Amino acid sequence: MRKYSQITLEERDKIYLYIKNNKSLSEIARLIGRSTSTISREIRRNSCSLGYLPDRAHSCFENRKAIKSSKLDKYPLLKKYVLTKLKEDKWSPEAIAGRLKHHEQIGTISHESIYKFIYSPEGNKMKLYQHLMYRRPARQLHHSRVKRLLTGAEHHIANRPEIANNRLEFGHFEGDLTFMKGSNSSNLITMIERKTRKILIAKNDNKSAIGTICNITGKLKSLPQGLVKSMTFDNGGEFRRFASLGLMGVKVYFCNPHSPWEKGSIERLHVSLHKYIPKKSDIRQVTKEMILEAENKLNNLPRKVLNFLTPNEAWDINNSQTVALAD
Numbered sequence: 001m002r003k004y005s006q007i008t009l010e011e012r013d014k015i016y017l018y019i020k021n022n023k024s025l026s027e028i029a030r031l032i033g034r035s036t037s038t039i040s041r042e043i044r045r046n047s048c049s050l051g052y053l054p055d056r057a058h059s060c061f062e063n064r065k066a067i068k069s070s071k072l073d074k075y076p077l078l079k080k081y082v083l084t085k086l087k088e089d090k091w092s093p094e095a096i097a098g099r100l101k102h103h104e105q106i107g108t109i110s111h112e113s114i115y116k117f118i119y120s121p122e123g124n125k126m127k128l129y130q131h132l133m134y135r136r137p138a139r140q141l142h143h144s145r146v147k148r149l150l151t152g153a154e155h156h157i158a159n160r161p162e163i164a165n166n167r168l169e170f171g172h173f174e175g176d177l178t179f180m181k182g183s184n185s186s187n188l189i190t191m192i193e194r195k196t197r198k199i200l201i202a203k204n205d206n207k208s209a210i211g212t213i214c215n216i217t218g219k220l221k222s223l224p225q226g227l228v229k230s231m232t233f234d235n236g237g238e239f240r241r242f243a244s245l246g247l248m249g250v251k252v253y254f255c256n257p258h259s260p261w262e263k264g265s266i267e268r269l270h271v272s273l274h275k276y277i278p279k280k281s282d283i284r285q286v287t288k289e290m291i292l293e294a295e296n297k298l299n300n301l302p303r304k305v306l307n308f309l310t311p312n313e314a315w316d317i318n319n320s321q322t323v324a325l326a327d
Helices: 009-020 027-030 037-047 054-068 076-087 093-100 110-118 121-125 209-220 243-247 258-274 288-299 313-327
Strands: 172-178 187-193 200-202 230-233 251-252
Touching: 009 027, 009 258, 009 288, 027 037, 037 054, 054 258, 076 093, 076 110, 076 313, 093 110, 110 121, 187 209, 187 258, 200 209, 200 258, 200 288, 230 258, 243 251, 251 313, 258 288, 288 313
Parallel strands: 172 230, 230 251
Antiparallel strands: 172 187, 187 200
C-alpha cells in the first residue's frame, strides 16, 4: 500500500498551471501521480474567489497544520514540565510560561499555547481543565480575544475611495508579505500600484510591526513625494504600526479578515513573483540582487490589462501626467 504524503508546493504550482491550461481533474491527477479525489479536495479546500493560487493554497495548508500541531507535541521534555507543574504543583498556565523563561534549556511556550493544549482533544481527554482555578470544561471567551479590525472604521476598505477601487487614479497601492522556506520570520515585502501594476519588493528580516513598517516606508521614500496616495493591507498584526505612513500623507486601509479578493492584485503578484524566486527557495539565500532582478523582470513584462504595455511604461506615462497636472 502506498504511504500517503501531503501535497507539496511544487505540486501545487503544477496544479495551478494545469488548471490554467484547462486540464480536467482526472488529467491533473494522472500527470502528478495523485488520485482524482485528492486533487478535487485540494482545489475545493484551498481556493478563494480568485480561483486556485498555489501560494495562497500552501499558506492555507500551513495554517491548518500549525493549528493542528501543538508545540508541546514537538518537545517531549517541555510537555513533561508543563504537565507536571499543571497537575502536581497546580501552577497556572501564566506561572508555567513565565517560569520557563528562567529555564530556557527546557524550552519556552506562551500561556495561550498552554491553554489551547488544555482545551485540545488530548487535553480534554486528560481532563486538564480540572487543574485550573475555575475548572471550566470549556474555555470562556473574553472580549479581548474577539477578532476585530486593527483600527477605526475610517481605515476599513469600505471607505477606500471609488476612484481607487476602480483604478481610475494613479498612486493607490496594495501591500503584503510572502514567506518562503528557511525561516518562519524573514519574508519579502511586496507592494503593487493598482492602476499601472508597478511592483516594489524588499527583503524583510522579521515580521515585527516596527521592522515591517520601516522597510515599507524606506522603499516608498524612493518614490516622488506625494505620489503614494493610499496603501491597502490585510489585518495582519505586522501592519499595525501604519501610523508612519500617515505621516507621509498616505491613507491606509485594511481588508476584512480572510478576504484575499479585496486585494487581488497583490495575491496575483505572489504567483508571478515565485516564478522568478520560487516558493521553495531558502529565504536566507535570497540576495538583494535576486530581488532587484525579479522586480525588473516583472516591471518589464507586457500585461494584457495594460494593453500590452509594461508596468514601467504605464508608470512613466501616469507619472508624467501627474507632474504635468501639478505644473
